[in-house]
Amino acid sequence: MYYFRKLWLWLLFILGMGMIVLHYGYRLLAMILPIIFKFSQLDMNEYNSINNRIYEFSNNGYELLLIILLLTIPILVSWLALNLISGQFQRDIYSDRFTRSLIRHIPTEIKLVSSEEKRANWWIRKGRIVKKHGKLVLRIPCGNNAAIVDIIRRRCDGYANQWLAQNYPNSNWSPLEIKHGLFITWLYIREK
Template sequence: MYYFRKWWLGLLFVLGVGMIVLHYGYRLITLVLSIVFKFSQLDINLYNSINNRIYQFSNNGYESLLIIFILIIPVLVIWFILNVTSGQFKRDFLSDRLTKSLTRYVPTENVKLISAEEKRANWWIRKGRIVKRHGKLMLKIPCGNNAAIIEIIRKRCDGYVNQWLAQNYPNSNWSPLEIKHGLFITWLYVREK
């Protein structure tokens, strides 16, 4: 859950903003329309017809978003409980700390190819995650298929990652860094022995 926080927080933000816009936007639009119709001396029946349509759209949209919001909250609570009980929440939190320590600052005024590769390496490193597969812990970091980026990430991880994992998971022994090439993406793995 912690790993996907940008997605579900973004979804909740969009739903909240949508509900606010539909709820208070209707009032603003009716206020503006009443002023326009009053000063333009247009037909009041047309105003009532437009006002009813806007009210129905606003009310139906607000209720739909409210239902979606109410359905998402229990899913998020259940997801949180499952993550906490399985230990994945803690692993995601530690993964975030590890990936932040592996990212490097790249000055924006430097527009060389090396700078672009370093930025891309930072982007891939942020996707790294500690997971539990078949009862064993595993750190996996995607690298794309660019050999220079793979080498940058491998150099950053070499030695440091095993030390960090041994320090944060003292009861586990970790194998050396492995590189697995796939069809479209290359992965760096550090597995628990």
């Protein structure tokens, strides 16, 4: 859950803003429309028809977003509970700390190198510690660019195993492995 925090925070933000806009937007339009119709000397029967349609749209949209929000909150709470029970929440926090320690500040003077370094930073942020077949695995996607794979591998050499041994003292870690997939190359460090 912590790993996908940007996704669900954006979802909650969009739902909340949508509800606010639908609720208060109708009230604002209900105050502005009569003034516009009076100044334009338009038929007030049209105003009533438009006002009723806007009210129905606002009310139905607000209720729909409220239902989606009320369904989303229990899903998020159960997801959090499952992550807390399985220990993935703590592993995601550790993953975040580890990836932040690998990210480098890149000066913008050297364009070619800085673009590859920035792309490497982007891929490193996607790194995650997961439990697979009862063993912990650190996996970092690298894309298919050989220069980016080399940059990430150089950053992880030595440091990753040392960091993992320090934060997971009861585990032994195998050396860094590079696995080439169809579209993405992955760096793996597995628990022995």
